Amino acid sequence: MFHILPDRSAAREIPVSLTLSMQVAMNHATVREQCDLEQFVGLCVRHGITQVALWRDKVVELGVGRAKRLLADAGLTVIGYNRIGPLLTNDAAERRARLDEANRVIEEAAELRSGCVFVFPGGLPAGSKDIRAARAQTFDLIAELLPLARAARVPLALEPLHPMLAADRSPLSTVREANDWCDRLGCGVGIVVDVYHVWWDATLQAEIQRAGRDRLLGFQVCDWLATTKHLTRDRGMMGDGVIDLHTLRAWMDAAGFVGPNDVEIFSDYWWSRPADEVFRIAVERAKETLLR
């Protein structure tokens, strides 16, 4: 009998550089201040990266068709497309407009053959103090988007964001709740685990296991700096903070996740460094902190 999955003993003999290219993905956000899409793709090729997470503004700047050819020529696979949203609003016309735009984002993600498309609910509508309503509205919006995502064969990625971002980014804060939503929504929706947002959660291991292979769409890595100075622009390079990345990756592996480590670092510091240096250090650090 022939297996489609590679024999694990054989995998040990894959050259390190190839193993790395399979296991480290680069997120354009990490060098968004330094690079347009063409520069980003050039750096990926130079550093042996074959999987990327893209951002819509950078893709649209070049044009979706040209971006698609550029990626194909470079041999890059798109693991995730950022992003649908913000969605939350209390204005009915605006709600319709945002859903229409979300549908265009799904179509672009399909065109780029992205592994998933990220959903970004946004913050509480202006004047609202009702996070429970925002949560319910977010769930309903995702349910409305789901048929098109299913038709386009691009799963919607729910990404629990850190509770410190609950007011202005997303009311979905834990993998546990994302799992509850997935239970209710059925196929076509899954979960991206970003270590930065969920590393503190005592229920994380159990909820990653609960999500399992079919539901886990991505694994994003950076680090939590012990003395964090800003809520959104002070993430750390892997190894510079307090997250036990190796253990979190092991939980993903144990749940059946086989995707890469998507390096996503929002940081004024790393945005101020040469992109080539950021790539080099990120690949080194991924190797030190995440690979077995």
Next chain:
Amino acid sequence: MFHILPDRSAAREIPVSLTLSMQVAMNHATVREQCDLEQFVGLCVRHGITQVALWRDKVVELGVGRAKRLLADAGLTVIGYNRIGPLLTNDAAERRARLDEANRVIEEAAELRSGCVFVFPGGLPAGSKDIRAARAQTFDLIAELLPLARAARVPLALEPLHPMLAADRSPLSTVREANDWCDRLGCGVGIVVDVYHVWWDATLQAEIQRAGRDRLLGFQVCDWLATTKHLTRDRGMMGDGVIDLHTLRAWMDAAGFVGPNDVEIFSDYWWSRPADEVFRIAVERAKETLLR
């Protein structure tokens, strides 16, 4: 049959000023930069506040005995004493020293007849990336302190802190986990709900209900500013942020909690204002956002 609890219809006739003094407690932290303990007590008397939460550094500065007489003369009740900790360390001798100091804090809290004493685990020990170990160590430390707290008849207050403080303040982040710990620890330990730390949690209502009257030791109020600029020094005055304070208080009421709203605002802005103004605005805002 006579009831010990006051008749609710009669309570409506209590003058507003007296109702306020029963329902608003002031935490010295809110004006810690402006006032020593004597100044703080003077402001409480002037503003009709009869319940206070105190901080050890301010009490020790005056002396515990003098503080006790000062509070008694002013007719003030101590609802909570800050604090035991930080406790976490990987050094055995240091661990013993911190437990000894914690025992002295419990004795001081008993001397002041405080309603509870806060436990503050502290951050991950230097060099550690193991939040699970820190969590287990915290639990063990609390279990070690519990016999003395029981003997002194001062309950230990577990206070879940915001997940953004998991690295450097406390690995206990949710009321759910605090409830799990209380289940295992038995009597002599309870939970303080600070809205700032837990407002985002989708399980909050259920976990407050689960905690119930016997376990709920306090309710701390301030607000989460939509554009928070600092992780520890940018809390908002009640009404200036996005927390639905009225609903959270209603959940506490429904669970049987009868204590006051303890105003605890860590804020560079409010620390820069005259203490008398802070008191006046805090009492007004508590009335607007919390009282029925």
